[in-house]
Amino acid sequence: MCLAIPGKIIEITGEKAIADFQGIKKEINISLVKVALGDYVMVHAGFAIERLHTEDTRLNPPI
Amino acid sequence: MKTRYEKIIADIREKSRLISHPVTFMELCGTHSQTVAQYGIKNILPENIRLVTGPGCPVCVTDQRDIDSAIGLALQGIPLATYGDMLKIPGSSANLEKARTKGADITIVYDVTEALELKRQKPNLVFFGIGFETTAPMSAWAIKKGLTLYSAHKRFFPAMEALIKNKKLKIDGFIDPGHVSAITGTGIYEKLSVPQVIAGFEAMDVLKSISMLLDQIIRHERKVQNEYDRIVQKKGNAKAQRIIKEVFETADASWRGLGKIKCSGLKIRKKYKDQDAEYVYRTLLKKIRRKMTIKPTACKCDEILQGLREPQSCPLFSKTCSPESPHGPCMVSIEGTCNISYKYGKIR
Numbered sequence: 001m002c003l004a005i006p007g008k009i010i011e012i013t014g015e016k017a018i019a020d021f022q023g024i025k026k027e028i029n030i031s032l033v034k035v036a037l038g039d040y041v042m043v044h045a046g047f048a049i050e051r052l053h054t055e056d057t058r059l060n061p062p063i
Numbered sequence: 064m065k066t067r068y069e070k071i072i073a074d075i076r077e078k079s080r081l082i083s084h085p086v087t088f089m090e091l092c093g094t095h096s097q098t099v100a101q102y103g104i105k106n107i108l109p110e111n112i113r114l115v116t117g118p119g120c121p122v123c124v125t126d127q128r129d130i131d132s133a134i135g136l137a138l139q140g141i142p143l144a145t146y147g148d149m150l151k152i153p154g155s156s157a158n159l160e161k162a163r164t165k166g167a168d169i170t171i172v173y174d175v176t177e178a179l180e181l182k183r184q185k186p187n188l189v190f191f192g193i194g195f196e197t198t199a200p201m202s203a204w205a206i207k208k209g210l211t212l213y214s215a216h217k218r219f220f221p222a223m224e225a226l227i228k229n230k231k232l233k234i235d236g237f238i239d240p241g242h243v244s245a246i247t248g249t250g251i252y253e254k255l256s257v258p259q260v261i262a263g264f265e266a267m268d269v270l271k272s273i274s275m276l277l278d279q280i281i282r283h284e285r286k287v288q289n290e291y292d293r294i295v296q297k298k299g300n301a302k303a304q305r306i307i308k309e310v311f312e313t314a315d316a317s318w319r320g321l322g323k324i325k326c327s328g329l330k331i332r333k334k335y336k337d338q339d340a341e342y343v344y345r346t347l348l349k350k351i352r353r354k355m356t357i358k359p360t361a362c363k364c365d366e367i368l369q370g371l372r373e374p375q376s377c378p379l380f381s382k383t384c385s386p387e388s389p390h391g392p393c394m395v396s397i398e399g400t401c402n403i404s405y406k407y408g409k410i411r
Binding site: 003004029031032033034042044045046047049050052053054 | 094146173174175176177194197198200201204242245246264292293294295296300302303306398
């Protein structure tokens with residue numbers, strides 16, 4: 001249930017946006033976050049729940 | 064040259080040698096449990112570090128009474144929509160899938176916007192809403208857009224408080240859920256005086272959080288650290304928190320395995336009562352619930368959900384209970400402890 005995937009915002013229309021999930025483009029809802037074109041977001045159950053606060057979209061934490 | 068994985072494992076081993084007693088950490092999110100099993104993390108940990116799985120699978124902790132109520136409503140001709148995992152979760156005598164074979168109209172949706180679409184064709188549709196703070200804001204948003212909801216939503220933190228109070232369980236540190244924390248922020252966990260690290264879902268995130276917990280134990284610290292800071296912000300997602308608060312209020316709720324936990328449920332506020340299935344179908348639900356009985360079972364999901372038992376020690380595990388024919392919720396969800404153990408085999 002908590003499985004979320006990162007996607008890049010490529011189009012915004014009001015509460016909706018198109019996110020690019022490594023080539024697969026899907027409509028998502030962005031009403032819970034403040035985002036701009038080009039931002040990466042974590043998407044869970046069709047909604048962006050948070051913006052990625054890093055340039056590193058591979059998501060691997062630094063060590 | 065050592066890889067970064069070899070480095071972090073060596074780091075964990077080194078730190079574990081500085082601790083003379085055995086320590087138990089609990090990971091609290093079903094997605095963490097998957098990462099732990101998939102990458103064999105339990106097997107590479109030093110002998111004195113034990114990792115147990117907690118009640119972080121929202122599907123698994125949904126109470127039988129809520130499943131029975133949803134089945135009851137569906138069998139009375141009310142169309143239902145819910146997330147896919149819910150279909151096989153056993154109620155007292157059946158599950159939603161079985162209700163479907165008896166003619167109940169139950170649709171699996173990926174998100175609440177699909178449920179809203181469906182409502183156009185089926186005006187009396189009820190969405191069976193489950194999940195923690197990660198799915199509650201979507202349900203709140205949909206209620207504001209006109210969706211009727213049966214709320215089995217829960218708050219995660221009260222369950223952690225209940226686990227800490229359980230004398231049978233000794234937890235030396237928590238790996239806190241990543242995406243629940245993205246919504247709630249980090250402050251809420253500070254009420255608990257136990258080492259905690261909010262972690263992401265890659266193998267490296269989990270290993271790094273174990274290393275951070277060990278640091279706290281060595282230094283006798285009890286604080287909340289955020290390993291998943293590329294997503295989780297200190298204050299969380301304010302917009303999501305606001306919409307949850309606007310639509311829901313806290314209420315006592317029953318958790319499978321953990322029983323009733325004070326203020327752990329999210330009940331729809333009176334302002335939205337006309338979209339609250341609990342209010343709209345109150346007479347029908349009363350009738351359904353009067354007939355409910357709790358069927359005794361040998362299933363040990365209740366102890367497994369609290370980290371008191373490993374799946375392999377349940378008498379039903381892989382004998383009569385499997386993902387194809389699950390007895391308990393932990394075998395149903397892909398984030399359930401039994402389902403994970405069944406898929407990845409025996410883990411230390």
